[in-house]
Structures are given as C-alpha cells and as structure tokens.
Amino acid sequence: MTSRKLFFNLLREDFRRRAWSFFLGCFVCFLCLPAAYLLLYGSGSPDAKHAVETARQLFSFENPLAVLITVTAACICAPGGFAYLHRRSTTDYYHSLPIRRELLFFVKYLNGILIYALSFGICLLLTLPLIASKGGLTAEVLTDMYMMYVIHMTAYLVLYSVALTAAFLTGNLLVNIMLIAAFYLYGIVARFLRLSLMDTFFDTFYMDQWPLGNTATVLSPLAYYIHLLENPQNLFLGWAIAILFSLLALLLYRLRPSEAADKTLAFPVTQLPIKLLIGVPSSLLGGLFFYSMRHDIAWYCFGAVAFWLIACVFLEMLFAQSFRQGLAHPKSSAACLCIAGLITLILSLDLAGYNTYVPAKDSLSYMAVDIQGLDYRSDTYTWDAVDYLSYTSRPDYRLKQMQITDLDAAYALAQEGARMAGEGQQGDSAIIVRYRTEGGRDIYRQYPILLDAQEELLAKVYASAQYKEGCYPILTDSEHLANYSGVCFYNFLGQGQSLDLDAEEIESLYAAFTADLLETSLEDTCTQAVGTLYFQISIGTMYSSDVGGYPVYADYSRTLPILEDLGIDISLDPGTVSSISIYQYRPGEPDSESFFFSDPEEIAAILPCLRDSELCWHAAAVPPDYDTDCSAELTLGGSDSPGGDTLYKSYYIYLPQAPSFLTQQLYGV
Amino acid sequence: MIETSNLTKTFGILPAVSGISTTIQEGAVFGLVGTNGAGKSTFLRLLSGVLRPDSGTVLVDGSPVYEHPDTKQLLFYISDEQYFLPGSTPLETAAHYRLFYPSFQMERYEKLLDNFGLDGRRKISTFSKGMKKQVSILCGICSGANYLLCDEAFDGLDPVMRQATKSLFAGEMAQRPFTPVIASHNLRELEDICEHIGLLHAGGILLSGDLDNMKLNIHKLQFVLKEERPVQELFAPMEVLSDKCQGRLHTVTLRGNREEIESLVVSVRPVFYELLPLTLEEIFICETEVVGYDIQKIIL
Numbered sequence: 028m029t030s031r032k033l034f035f036n037l038l039r040e041d042f043r044r045r046a047w048s049f050f051l052g053c054f055v056c057f058l059c060l061p062a063a064y065l066l067l068y069g070s071g072s073p074d075a076k077h078a079v080e081t082a083r084q085l086f087s088f089e090n091p092l093a094v095l096i097t098v099t100a101a102c103i104c105a106p107g108g109f110a111y112l113h114r115r116s117t118t119d120y121y122h123s124l125p126i127r128r129e130l131l132f133f134v135k136y137l138n139g140i141l142i143y144a145l146s147f148g149i150c151l152l153l154t155l156p157l158i159a160s161k162g163g164l165t166a167e168v169l170t171d172m173y174m175m176y177v178i179h180m181t182a183y184l185v186l187y188s189v190a191l192t193a194a195f196l197t198g199n200l201l202v203n204i205m206l207i208a209a210f211y212l213y214g215i216v217a218r219f220l221r222l223s224l225m226d227t228f229f230d231t232f233y234m235d236q237w238p239l240g241n242t243a244t245v246l247s248p249l250a251y252y253i254h255l256l257e258n259p260q261n262l263f264l265g266w267a268i269a270i271l272f273s274l275l276a277l278l279l280y281r282l283r284p285s286e287a288a289d290k291t292l293a294f295p296v297t298q299l300p301i302k303l304l305i306g307v308p309s310s311l312l313g314g315l316f317f318y319s320m321r322h323d324i325a326w327y328c329f330g331a332v333a334f335w336l337i338a339c340v341f342l343e344m345l346f347a348q349s350f351r352q353g354l355a356h357p358k359s360s361a362a363c364l365c366i367a368g369l370i371t372l373i374l375s376l377d378l379a380g381y382n383t384y385v386p387a388k389d390s391l392s393y394m395a396v397d398i399q400g401l402d403y404r405s406d407t408y409t410w411d412a413v414d415y416l417s418y419t420s421r422p423d424y425r426l427k428q429m430q431i432t433d434l435d436a437a438y439a440l441a442q443e444g445a446r447m448a449g450e451g452q453q454g455d456s457a458i459i460v461r462y463r464t465e466g467g468r469d470i471y472r473q474y475p476i477l478l479d480a481q482e483e484l485l486a487k488v489y490a491s492a493q494y495k496e497g498c499y500p501i502l503t504d505s506e507h508l509a510n511y512s513g514v515c516f517y518n519f520l521g522q523g524q525s526l527d528l529d530a531e532e533i534e535s536l537y538a539a540f541t542a543d544l545l546e547t548s549l550e551d552t553c554t555q556a557v558g559t560l561y562f563q564i565s566i567g568t569m570y571s572s573d574v575g576g577y578p579v580y581a582d583y584s585r586t587l588p589i590l591e592d593l594g595i596d597i598s599l600d601p602g603t604v605s606s607i608s609i610y611q612y613r614p615g616e617p618d619s620e621s622f623f624f625s626d627p628e629e630i631a632a633i634l635p636c637l638r639d640s641e642l643c644w645h646a647a648a649v650p651p652d653y654d655t656d657c658s659a660e661l662t663l664g665g666s667d668s669p670g671g672d673t674l675y676k677s678y679y680i681y682l683p684q685a686p687s688f689l690t691q692q693l694y695g696v
Numbered sequence: 697m698i699e700t701s702n703l704t705k706t707f708g709i710l711p712a713v714s715g716i717s718t719t720i721q722e723g724a725v726f727g728l729v730g731t732n733g734a735g736k737s738t739f740l741r742l743l744s745g746v747l748r749p750d751s752g753t754v755l756v757d758g759s760p761v762y763e764h765p766d767t768k769q770l771l772f773y774i775s776d777e778q779y780f781l782p783g784s785t786p787l788e789t790a791a792h793y794r795l796f797y798p799s800f801q802m803e804r805y806e807k808l809l810d811n812f813g814l815d816g817r818r819k820i821s822t823f824s825k826g827m828k829k830q831v832s833i834l835c836g837i838c839s840g841a842n843y844l845l846c847d848e849a850f851d852g853l854d855p856v857m858r859q860a861t862k863s864l865f866a867g868e869m870a871q872r873p874f875t876p877v878i879a880s881h882n883l884r885e886l887e888d889i890c891e892h893i894g895l896l897h898a899g900g901i902l903l904s905g906d907l908d909n910m911k912l913n914i915h916k917l918q919f920v921l922k923e924e925r926p927v928q929e930l931f932a933p934m935e936v937l938s939d940k941c942q943g944r945l946h947t948v949t950l951r952g953n954r955e956e957i958e959s960l961v962v963s964v965r966p967v968f969y970e971l972l973p974l975t976l977e978e979i980f981i982c983e984t985e986v987v988g989y990d991i992q993k994i995i996l
Contacts, residue, residue, distance in 0.1 A: 036795050037795060040792065044781065044782070115777060116775060116777035116779040118746070119741065119746050119773070119775045119777070120775065120779040122745070122746045123741075123744045123745065123746050123768070123773035123775075124768070124796045125766070125767075125768035125769040125771075125797070126765050126768075126796055127763065127765055284747070285741070285748075286707055286747060
C-alpha cells in the first residue's frame with residue numbers, strides 16, 4: 028500500500044474513531060452560532076438592519092463564546108489525538124505497527140485540526156441561511172464571517188500546536204493537562220510576577236500599562252489570542268508560531284521514547300529546567316503574597332520559603348509519581364531557593380541600579396513627563412478611527428502624546444529625581460518620565476521631586492510648546508474642529524454660560540485660545556483665573572459632551588475679547604458677593620477657626636487674592652505663597668441670587684496679594 | 697532470521713537488557729524464558745521496533761527494525777497487556793490491521809474465528825482474557841507476518857485452546873516461513889512447543905540454543921557410591937551445576953556428554969545410578985542458580 032493511500036485510509040479511520048469530538052464540536056458550535064443568532068435576533072418583526080447588526084455582533088472578533096470554544100477545542104483535540112502515548116499498552120500497539128511515526132503524527136495532527144475546522148466551519152455556514160432568511164446577508168456580514176473564521180482558526184492553530192508540544196513532553200494525561208495550562212499561562216504569570224517584583228522593590232518603577240497591556244510582548248498563546256483579536260492584521264505571526272511549534276512537536280514526537288508512556292516526563296532531561304522554572308517563581312510569588320499583606324521583609328521570607336517548599340515537594344512527588352519522594356533531589360530544590368533569594372537580594376538592594384538609572388542624554392530621541400501637581404485639571408482625550416472620543420487618564424495621555432526633544436530641562440528634572448531616589452529622599456510630588464531612545468525603546472520611571480526647589484526647571488518645562496502639546500489635547504485637535512459645536516464658560520464664581528457656535532466662531536476662538544495657552548507661563552498660572560473654558564463636542568445626534576476645563580487667565584488677550592464678543596460675561600463684580608467666610612485649620616486642633624467678612628470694601632479687597640483651588644494646582648508647589656490650610660467660601664447675593672447663595676467652592680489665598688487686615692487677622696502680622 | 701548484536705536498553709538507571717547477542721532461526725518456535733525482570737518483554741519490544749535500542753542492533757532478515765515499516769511488516773507483536781481499539785469487534789480489528797499488513801488473509805481470519813467459536817461482530821471489550829488473546833493470535837497468524845512475537849502467548853488460554861493454538865502454529869510453520877517467538881513463564885508449555893530456547897537473566901542472555909541440545913548437554917544423575925568421594929573430583933573436568941545429597945543418594949546436575957558422564961560414574965562402580973530426564977524448568981533453575989538466582993534462598 029502506498030504511503031499516500033495509507034495516509035488517507037488512516038486519516039479516515041482515525042477521524043471515525045474521534046467522531047465523538049467532531050459531533051461534540053458541532054453541537055457546541057451550533058448552540059453558539061446558529062442558535063445564538065436566533066436568540067440574539069429575537070422574535071420581533073423582520074428587520075434587515077437588525078438582522079445585519081445581529082449577524083455582525085455574532086461574527087465580531089470579541090465574541091467570547093468563540094474564544095471559549097477555540098481554547099477548549101485545542102485543549103481537547105491536542106491531547107485527545109495522542110492520548111495513546113499515555114499508556115504503555117496503547118503505545119506498544121501503535122508503535123509496533125508497520126508505519127512511520129511521522130505518518131502517524133500527521134494523521135493525528137491533521138485530524139485534530141479538521142475536527143475544529145469542520146465543526147466550526149459547518150456551523151458558520153449553517154448560520155448563513157438563517158441570516159439570509161432575515162434579510163441580513165450582506166457583503167459586510169460575509170466578510171465578518173470570513174474574518175472570524177480565519178482569526179479563530181489561526182488562534183486555534185497556535186493553541187493546538189503549543190498544546191501538542193506540551194503533550195509530547197509527558198506520558199501522563201493529568202500532567203499533560205497541567206503542562207498545557209503551564210504553556211498557556213506561564214508567560215502571563217511571569218509577566219505579572221516581574222512587574223509585581225519591580226513594583227514592590229523599585230521606588231522608581233512605573234507601570235505604564237496593566238500587566239497584559241501589550242499582549243504582543245507576553246509569551247503566551249492566550250496573550251497572542253487576545254492580541255490577534257485586537258490586531259487582526261497580525262495573522263502571519265500566528266501562522267509562523269503555529270508552524271514553529273508544529274515542527275517542534277514533530278521533533279519531540281520523533282525523539283520521544285516509547286517507554287515514556289505512564290511517566291510524568293517523557294524526557295528526563297527536562298526535569299531540572301521545569302523544576303527551576305516553577306520552583307523559583309513559586310518562591311517569589313509566595314514572598315510577594317505575604318509581603319502584600321504585611322509589608323514586612325520577614326513575612327516575605329516566610330512566604331518565599333513556604334511556597335518554595337510546596338512547589339518543590341509537589342514537583343518531586345509528581346516526577347516520581349510517589350508521595351514518598353517529595354524530598355528527593357534536595358540539591359535542585361536548594362538551587363531554586365538560592366536563585367529566588369538571589370533575585371530578591373538583587374531587587375531589594377537595587378544592585379542593578381534601577382532606581383538611579385537615567386539613560387544617556389544623547390541616546391534619547393525625546394522624553395515625555397507627567398509632573399504631578401502641574402496642571403491636573405483639564406480633560407485628556409483621544410479620537411479613535413471612527414471619530415469617537417474617548418477619555419484617557421492624564422498620565423497615560425501625557426506619556427503617550429508628549430514628545431519633548433529639547434531635553435535640557437526635562438532631563439535635568441529626571442536626573443534630580445533619580446538622585447533623590449538613589450539617596451532615598453522623599454519629595455512633595457512625583458515626576459513620571461518616559462524616555463524614548465533612538466532605538467525606539469521606551470523606558471519609564473517615576474521619581475520623587477521637590478516642586479518648590481525645582482521651580483526654575485518646572486517653568487522651563489511648562490514654557491515648552493512640546494510639553495503643552497502633550498498635555499492639552501486641544502492644541503493638537505485642529506483636524507477635529509468639525510466636531511466642535513459650542514463653548515461653555517464658568518466664571519470665577521463657578522457660574523456657567525453655554526453657547527452654540529458656528530464653524531467660523533469656533534475657528535476664531537480655537538485659534539485665539541490655543542495661541543494664548545501656548546504662551547502661558549508658570550508664573551501666569553499663579554494669577555487669578557478669570558474662569559474655566561470647556562468646548563462642546565457633538566457627533567451627529569449620537570454624542571455630545573463638554574471637554575476641556577482649561578483655566579482662562581486675565582492676560583489671555585486674544586481669547587477674552589472673543590468671549591466678550593460672543594456675549595459671555597467674564598467680569599467679576601464684587602457686588603455679587605455678599606460675604607466671605609475663611610476657615611483656618613491649625614495643626615493639632617480638631618476644629619477650624621472661621622473668619623467672616625461682609626463689608627463690601629473688605630470683600631473687594633479680599634477677592635483679588637483668592638484662587639480657585641481646582642485651578643490652583645501649583646499651590647503645593649510654591650508653599651510660601653499659599654496657605655493651603657486656609658480656604659474661603661463665598662456667599663452670593665444681589666439680583667442673580669436673591670436671598671444669598673453659599674458657593675461651596677473652595678478658594679485658596681494667594682498670600683502676596685492678601686490685604687493687610689486679612690493677614691493681621693489670620694496670622695497676627 | 698532475527699539477529700541481535702550487543703543489544704542494550706536502559707530505563708533511567710535500570711538496565712533492562714544488557715548486551716544481548718543471539719540469533720532466532722526462522723521456521724522454528726523460539727521460546728524466551730527468564731526470571732522476573734529478566735528483560736523478556738523489553739527484548740520483545742526491541743525486536744518488534746517499539747523501543748529504540750540504546751546500543752546494539754536488531755536485524756530481521758538482514759534489515760534493521762526500528763522505524764523501518766517494511767521490516768516491521770515481517771513482524772507481528774502481541775503485547776502481554778493487549779490493546780484493542782475502543783469499541784471494536786474482531787472484524788474491525790482485523791480491518792484495522794489490514795491497513796498495515798496488505799497481505800492480511802481476511803477470509804481465513806473469519807474462518808478461524810468460526811473455528812475458535814469467536815463472534816466476529818461482538819465487541820472485544822466483552823470478551824474474556826483468553827478470548828482476547830485468541831483474537832490477537834489469529835490476527836497475528838493471518839497478518840502474513842513471518843515472525844509472531846508473543847509476550848505470554850498462552851496466558852489465559854484454556855488447555856483446549858492452548859492445544860489448538862499450538863496446532864495452528866505447527867500448521868502455519870508447515871505451510872510458509874513462520875517463526876513464533878514466545879516469551880513465557882510457563883516453561884512446561886514452552887517445552888512442548890519450542891524447539892529453540894533463549895534463557896534470560898538480569899537483562900542478559902544465559903543460554904540460547906536448541907532445546908534438545910540443551911537437554912543433551914545438561915544431565916541429572918542419581919547415584920549411590922560404595923565409598924563416598926567428592927562429586928567435583930569424580931566428574932572433573934565437567935561442570936557440576938548442582939549437587940544434592942540425601943543420605944548416600946546423590947542427585948547431581950552437570951553439564952557434559954551423556955556417554956562421558958555414564959562412563960565416569962560406571963568407572964567408580966556405584967551401588968546404583970540412573971540418568972533422569974531434565975525438564976526445561978529444571979534446566980532454567982539450574983542455569984539461574986549458577987548465576988546466583990538461588991531458588992532455595994528465595995524459599996527459605
């Protein structure tokens with residue numbers, strides 16, 4: 028019998044033997060595709076648009092059911108096809124047959140793929156007539172369906188080939204399942220462990236994203252799967268991984284001795300690496316677990332030893348398949364503990380100089396900084412591909428968008444922060460830095476900083492247009508002006524006025540405000556803000572929102588006239604304030620002392636020294652000029668607020684402009 | 697002909713087969729006997745190409761076995777732990793084997809199933825141990841393979857079936873080149889059927905050759921002497937394998953020519969002497985005792 032004929036005969040025979048998994052796959056896929064479509068569609072009247080939307084929802088990449096089916100199928104089909112390797116009798120049977128092992132491998136391998144490909148594909152095709160019957164069969168739906176099949180099939184090939192590799196490393200089904208889980212999750216756990224250790228031991232560590240943020244860099248097939256769903260264009264990477272692991276699986280299959288059946292490890296040489304790869308991280312995880320509860324290095328050591336012992340004993344018992352062998356190979360167990368201890372020592376003493384590391388200035392292409400305490404009021408947002416606006420956190424936005432190429436001031440700030448971190452000094456604030464090297468690598472650090480001591484450098488950084496462009500989305504948002512529909516201005520007393528504007532008005536206000544904002548200096552920010560400016564964003568009738576929250580200062584010579592021309596009242600009339608209450612908190616005293624001023628002359632004298640606490644973000648930066656233990660509340664009167672209205676808006680007092688009667692009452696000087 | 701040369705296989709640190717060099721001639725039943733853990737199953741698994749030797753070679757009709765499907769078609773291996781495809785019947789099992797053995801004789805197989813009273817359409821999982829063994833043996837015979845490697849071939853077979861199987865082997869050997877290689881603990885069974893014997897102990901082969909020759913070379917002699925003399929001295933230079941004395945009655949097992957032994961014992965004019973027939977079991981015990989596998993120690 029020719030090899031080809033034998034191959035197809037065996038393929039048919041093996042598929043028949045594994046028909047149960049095919050039918051199970053068909054049943055599950057049927058529930059998750061055709062049945063799910065009808066369920067999602069509901070029992071409403073026929074509506075082609077709804078049919079299309081339902082189909083596209085079903086065929087979207089992120090369909091969790093499809094992901095679950097794919098992962099489960101890979102976990103079943105890979106060990107299922109080669110389950111005969113887990114028993115001596117079956118191994119002897121198959122390996123005594125006159126057939127090349129490669130041929131047997133390809134038969135089982137191909138059927139493992141066919142089971143998923145056919146069951147998933149058939150059920151996808153079965154969904155089509157249902158969609159067509161509802162009038163929802165469009166080119167977009169067909170494309171979505173095709174892409175769904177290709178994406179999940181690629182992910183399946185990756186998961187399946189990795190699971191196969193795991194299957195050939197053992198001769199025991201239970202261990203096989205554990206190995207598959209380890210292969211799938213090890214990269215994720217390792218990433219989590221690495222980041223947790225750095226977060227625990229390095230003061231300057233900054234986590235720029237959650238542990239699985241950049242899924243492309245996590246060595247895990249599951250992480251790749253998530254990455255593929257988010258980046259469908261990366262199919263080729265999946266095929267490359269699948270081919271690589273399939274070849275590795277074939278190699279292991281060829282090398283795998285028949286006597287490995289029933290044994291925990293097919294290749295005894297893998298015992299030590301596996302022990303090290305599991306024993307060391309287990310010990311470190313144990314240490315972190317206990318440290319997270321008590322923040323005490325003694326508890327860290329206890330956890331590290333406890334988890335090390337559990338891991339090593341468990342592994343030895345598993346390797347030997349005997350409870351009595353838990354303490355076997357004490358040297359390798361000791362090596363695990365020593366390595367874990369060494370890693371802990373290196374991290375805790377920062378022997379690698381992580382905290383004080385500052386990349387060479389000439390190796391950087393640009394920097395991004397987020398200085399806590401330096402403007403944290405205004406909104407940060409980005410636009411996606413379909414012009415939807417999404418809010419992001421200020422540090423994220425700044426670190427991603429900012430590109431300071433004139434490095435002098437920012438680099439000097441970072442150096443000073445690194446010096447303080449190295450000497451264990453505490454700051455009154457923190458600076459998060461992203462260094463982008465010429466090679467395209469990003470390095471993140473979070474240093475302590477003393478804002479008042481670095482006022483000069485801070486002023487230089489703040490004066491930089493690149494800093495501001497990385498802080499304020501409005502400065503780089505000219506291409507989305509079509510979505511700007513109006514303006515909202517809150518005056519010093521917090522009273523808001525909204526206006527719908529036409530495109531021309533928007534354009535002129537935008538040009539004026541961005542020019543003023545770019546020219547704002549750190550010194551300007553100590554002056555009293557006239558008010559706060561928001562822009563209204565409208566996208567058709569679907570979306571409307573106010574974004575911004577930018578302070579407008581008295582020297583905004585371009586913006587203020589335009590706002591006035593638009594009819595917005597920007598003046599502050601002391602007559603609208605009927606009284607001012609100032610509360611002074613004294614350290615060690617439970618109650619604050621209050622001072623009440625209702626004389627119009629006193630009110631007019633006090634008002635210029637008040638600063639909106641929400642806009643006065645630099646108050647902590649220049650303590651001599653502000654007393655943050657003092658806050659003021661205003662009560663409004665007059666025609667706008669009959670009977671008076673207390674403004675629960677907090678104001679700080681800018682001491683250099685405070686009238687003498689006020690400082691006399693507050694401080695006795 | 698199967699030839700092994702310095703065949704060695706180690707499991708971890710345990711040597712299972714150590715440097716076995718032997719020849720299994722075709723056309724005769726080869727019996728493989730040995731102590732527990734002697735390496736009989738491992739040796740058969742090496743012969744059948746299931747295991748890869750650590751060193752040494754296995755040649756079947758001059759060709760290597762491991763990963764050589766053409767050579768493996770000459771062999772049919774029946775493991776002591778038999779395996780059948782889940783839910784399969786004897787006919788389905790045969791159909792599966794037919795994929796790998798193109799000259800599988802299906803009609804003959806069905807006829808033999810009938811002769812042995814086995815239902816070809818009944819699931820094998822419902823069969824008794826002996827019936828499963830019969831199915832395996834019938835598959836092996838009908839596969840067309842020249843060498844049938846059986847690990848504990850007669851284990852579980854009732855006396856009638858055992859006899860029928862022996863007849864089947866004999867008939868097959870008469871018709872075509874067919875060589876059963878049978879590993880077993882049941883030495884009496886092997887003695888009836890085997891022409892050649894390989895005696896394994898502790899991974900090595902102690903003795904290999906024609907059973908009749910073996911019997912011709914090892915003899916058990918009972919005698920009573922008029923005057924006691926050291927047995928070793930009496931039969932020197934022959935190798936005395938065992939010497940048991942009850943009163944004045946000596947029972948001696950020794951290696952040598954029958955005529956020479958008789959002439960030696962006659963020369964001392966014994967009161968009585970008799971050459972007793974040796975069973976394979978006795979040969980086995982004698983030979984293994986020589987290398988330290990002392991049954992007395994185990995019993996006592």
